[in-house]
Amino acid sequence: MPIWQRWILVGAITLIVGTTLIELRQKGLLEPLELVHYDWTTTITADPEPIEDVVLVTVSDEDLGEWGWPVPDSHLSQIIRNLLAAGATTVGVDIYRDVPAGAGLEDLLEVLNDPRVVVISKLPDHRGVQIDAPAGTRSGFSDIPIDPDGVGRRALLLVNTQDGISLSLPLQLAATHTGQPALKTNPDNPRILMLGDNVVKPLAKGSNLFRNVDTAGYQIIIEYKNKLPIAHSVPAAGVLAGKGLEQFEGKAVVIGITSHSVKDYFSTPLNRSTGASFTFGAEIHAAILQQLIDYFNGQLSPLASMNGLFSSLIILVSACTGACVSVFVRGAGNAVLVALVGGVFLTLGLSASQQFALLAPVVPSLLAWTFGFLFGFAIISGFSRNQRRAIAQVFSSHLSEELSAEIWQQRKNLLSGGKPKSRRLFVTALLADIEGSTRIGNSMDADDFMAWVARLLDRLGEVARDHGGFVEKYTGDGILVVFGAPIPSETQDQIKEDAQSGLRCAQAMRAAVSELNVTLSDQPRYGLRIALNSGEALGGTLGVSGSMHYNVIGATINVTARLERWIKTLAPDAEGCRPVCMTMATAEIIDAEREWPVLSSFDHDDCETEIQVIEASHLA
Known part of the structure; x- marks a missing residue:
């Protein structure tokens, strides 16, 4: 081509x-694959160490077994007081407190009114059901959007409600921890938030990774920069007892449930590779909180597409x-x-x-x-x-596997328009003809005669291919083999090798006749005339599509045919085969230094050139 x-x-x-693919992507049909890739990349690049600025205080199954559910108000208030006293910058309560739980409600309400404390609420669902935080407290919603495949990859930062703008728990905590405003807007576009000096654009439907999800509200991608467990966890029972409180100084704290009996867990990108079946909601809030803190402090740039x-x-x-x-x-x-x-x-x-x-x-x-x-x-x-x-059609079964492979390797130079290029070649031609075939054909049954001829020609074709020759054609009761075509021989060494291969092939054909004659019983013995000649010729395809054939034509081929007919003048040996003969042109290519004994000569068709003949039946 x-x-x-x-x-x-x-x-x-x-x-x-x-x-x-661009169209499929715009329609969202590639979204599942893109999300899987995002999960893979997130997991591979996640830091194995827990996040630095956020610590989890976890209420486990053991705690619930001892305290009961919900966590008593008195226990929760004491845990919060201990954390604030230990120097925690902010405390997020990821436990609903819409109804009293045991004694200690007044004490809990008092501590929840501390500006450093944020307690969760739940936005109205599709049925209008919501969960409020205690009246007068600072609250942030805990809703986590879930993608169609059940994985949490998005964080909802704020929504507009009938009562005004509601902020998420992580956004409230991040603003408190850094001492910066949560609702600072971009001067160029008041609809876009700025966390510190970072412009944090919301997800837009049909962009980024998400094309089939509801992007209502102000949503961003959760980046999950740390592997599971995302944050360092401290048992709530230890905090309640006042143990190890020094580790909370200067930290943002999220109090959450890590109990399998209370459903507060989700699937995240981190679960795909770790084998963990879920991630607790408190861990997801911690991951979002750390991400927002890094935005506020300029340590992380928001993901952009x-x-x-x-x-x-x-x-x-x-x-x-x-x-x-x-x-x-x-x-x-x-x-x-x-x-x-x-x-x-x-x-x-x-x-x-x-x-x-x-x-x-x-x-x-x-x-x-x-x-x-x-x-x-x-x-x-x-x-x-x-x-x-096309090559098989042109050359049929006339080439050895090695020569066919070489033609294919050199097809760029040899082929044009799907067929071999016509070109001048220097070849050695071998023409072998069955002795007395016309006479024998007149005395045999037609089927028997054709089988008898085909047997020898098939064997001669095999010998030709074994010696690297190209079977140019079968001439009725003979075979024309060419060395140096269709792949041209361009150096003197290659031309010499062609002539030597032709001579070896002729001698091998003569030996093959002797072998076949041994196997004959009631059929005539084979006789053969073989002529060799070397010189320039033209090679190319003749015929129309479907019946093309590669031909080698020219004076060299004509002289070879003249020599083959001239061999009839020589006496046959005991087996009925006449001597293998070659022209002086071939002999001098085989060995230019050797003094070749001339058997005889005949005139060229031009009536001017004398063709000298060398007997080559037993030459080494």
Whole structure:
């Protein structure tokens, strides 16, 4: 296939594959795969150490077994007082307190009124059911949006309600911990929040990773920078007893449930690789809280996605590159290897951008690379099969496997328009003819005669292919074998090897006749005339599509035929075979220094040139 056609093919594949994947991505059909990739990248890059600024105080199954459920107000108030006294910057209570629990309500309400304390509430659900925090307390909602596949990847920071703006528990705690306002807006766009100096844009439907989810409210992506367990956990019973309180100084604290009997757990990206079946809600709040603290302090930049135009360009370039690999890399094995290695580097390279707070279209780009390669590979493979079929049609079974493979390897130089190029060659021609075939045919049954001829010609064809010769044609009761075609011999060493191979082939054919004659019983014995000649010839295909044949023609072939007929003038040996003869042209190519004994000579068709003949039946 010409280079310009290959580039047209690459362009067509790029447009078809690239635009299809861009459209599928815009419609959200690739979202599940992109979310799985986000989970994989998040897990791989997560820090194995717990977060630094947030500590969990956990109420376990053992605590509930001793205290009962819900946690008594008196216990909860004492835990909060101990944490504040220990120097905690802020305390989030991730336990609903809409109804009293045992004694100590007044004490609990008093401590909940501390500005450093935030207690959770629940936003109204689709039925209008909500859970309020105690009246007069500072509250933040605990709702965590769940994606269609049941995984929590989004954090809801604020919503507009009938009573005004409601803030989430992590946002309230992060603002208190850092001493910065929670509702600072961007001067250029009052609809966008600023946490410290960081512009934190909300998720927009149809962008980033999410195209099939409800992005109502002010949502951001949870980044999960730390592996499970996300935060350092301290048992609530120990805090209640006043043990180890020094570790809370300067920390933001979340009090939550880690009991399997109380459903407050979710699936997160971290669960896909760790084997843990869920992540407790308090841990998710801790992860969001640390993320927001880092935003406020300028230690982390919010995740952003590449704009649509640049993402589309990356997808198109990936499809183009994958197609180029299949179209331009020679050899199927090499192309597959390059495609695999390139796909790995593409995935890793684009995935690494997540570490720099940038979400690249990794999955669509990898799919574009893969399908670009596969489409190109399929088309090139089909084109190659057609070329192979054309070669098989032209050469049929006239070549050895080795010569056929070499023609295929050199097809770029040998083929044009799916068929061999016409060119001048320097060849050694061997023409072998069955002795007395016409007379024998008149005395045998037609089927028996054809089987008798075919037996010898088949064997002679095998011998020719074994010696690297090209069976140009079967001449009724003979065979024309050419050395130096269709792959041209261009050096003197190659031309000499062709002549030597022709001589060895002629002698092997003579030996094959003797072997076959031994096996004959009631059929005539074979006789053979073999002529060799070397010189220039023309090689190319003749015929129309479906019946093309590769031919070698010219004076060299004509002289070989003249020599074969001239051999009839020589006496046959005991087996009925006449001597193998070659022209002086072939003899001098075999060994230019040797003084060849001339058997005889005959005139060329031009009536001017004398063709000297060398007997070669037993030459070494």
